[in-house]
Amino acid sequence: MQVQRVGVVGSGLMGAGIAQVAAANGFQVTVVDVDEARINQAIEGIRRRLARDVQRERLLQSDADAVLARLLTSADADSLESLAVADVVIEAVVEDIDVKSRVFRRLGEVAKPGALLASNTSSLPLSDLAAASGRPERVVGLHFFNPPWALKLVEIVTTASTTDETLDDARALCEELDRVLVQVKDTPGFIANRLLVPFIFDAIHLMDSGVASAEDIDNACKVGLNHTMGPLATADLIGLDTLQFIAESMFEEYGEARFKAPTLLRRLVSLGHLGRKTGRGFFHYGEGV
Numbered sequence: 696m697q698v699q700r701v702g703v704v705g706s707g708l709m710g711a712g713i714a715q716v717a718a719a720n721g722f723q724v725t726v727v728d729v730d731e732a733r734i735n736q737a738i739e740g741i742r743r744r745l746a747r748d749v750q751r752e753r754l755l756q757s758d759a760d761a762v763l764a765r766l767l768t769s770a771d772a773d774s775l776e777s778l779a780v781a782d783v784v785i786e787a788v789v790e791d792i793d794v795k796s797r798v799f800r801r802l803g804e805v806a807k808p809g810a811l812l813a814s815n816t817s818s819l820p821l822s823d824l825a826a827a828s829g830r831p832e833r834v835v836g837l838h839f840f841n842p843p844w845a846l847k848l849v850e851i852v853t854t855a856s857t858t859d860e861t862l863d864d865a866r867a868l869c870e871e872l873d874r875v876l877v878q879v880k881d882t883p884g885f886i887a888n889r890l891l892v893p894f895i896f897d898a899i900h901l902m903d904s905g906v907a908s909a910e911d912i913d914n915a916c917k918v919g920l921n922h923t924m925g926p927l928a929t930a931d932l933i934g935l936d937t938l939q940f941i942a943e944s945m946f947e948e949y950g951e952a953r954f955k956a957p958t959l960l961r962r963l964v965s966l967g968h969l970g971r972k973t974g975r976g977f978f979h980y981g982e983g984v
């Protein structure tokens with residue numbers, strides 16, 4: 696499959712980052728979101744990160760300009776017609792099965808024949824999205840990590856309907872995107888989140904029961920376990936709302952208490968303290984990003 700145009704549905708934390716990675720690797724990218732403000736925020740974030748790379752002499756100004764010139768945006772989230780020319784569409788909308796299913800149903804109607812359809816879901820059943828598209832053989836999971844411009848891992852997720860050709864196309868695309876791949880079957884949380892989510896939840900329980908402070912829990916993991924980030928800072932980076940959505944679908948699928956979202960997490964989400972993106976979660980960050 697020859698890929699020139701990539702569509703990205705959803706321009707939040709992940710969609711913006713995936714769009715940046717695709718444009719930086721030479722693809723024409725169209726980013727779609729229901730919320731025009733999120734689209735503007737996404738493009739502004741990309742512009743800021745590219746400017747920082749230019750300032751640090753990691754990137755030429757002309758290359759930064761070329762990346763931005765390869766990015767188009769659209770708010771046609773209902774029709775998704777702007778993606779009819781895309782060779783690949785990567786969905787990165789909110790972690791909600793109804794919203795994602797609607798996107799895949801619509802992609803099944805408008806995407807060009809043979810287009811590769813991918814979801815960035817962290818925990819929802821990819822098989823449901825594949826079925827919704829009406830083209831299950833062309834659907835694959837491409838689970839990027841946050842932030843995509845810095846973390847190269849992609850978990851490639853297959854369903855029982857994913858064909859070998861689709862898997863080969865997905866692998867080739869990821870190589871062109873300069874990613875490191877692992878392959879996993881459609882199971883909630885795949886590899887990384889299945890291990891990470893209970894770990895973060897134990898850290899939240901430790902903090903909430905007053906055993907240790909958030910700072911000390913994270914420091915123990917950073918200095919003692921050689922983790923780059925502590926579990927509570929990682930939760931803030933993921934977004935506490937997204938973490939709660941992920942936990943809900945993992946708990947529903949596995950039925951195990953270790954995947955149940957802790958009360959403190961739910962309370963912070965109710966209060967709108969969603970982590971870095973709102974400036975406050977387990978830690979304080981000043982203005983949200």
Ligand SMILES: NC(=O)c1ccc[n+]([C@@H]2O[C@H](COP(=O)([O-])OP(=O)(O)OC[C@H]3O[C@@H](n4cnc5c(N)ncnc54)[C@H](O)[C@@H]3O)[C@@H](O)[C@H]2O)c1
Nearest residue numbers: 705707708709728729733772787788789790816817841933
């Ligand atoms: N945050 C993480 O660390 C992380 C890491 C890997 C994967 N993911 C997955 O990526 C996906 C997106 O997560 P995020 O953190 O970017 O969330 P986010 O809340 O930052 O962004 C979600 C975006 O989806 C948009 N949206 C909602 N409904 C839409 C629709 N119908 N059409 C188009 N856009 C729509 C919202 O306006 C928003 O901009 C989720 O499936 C999540 O599980 C998240």
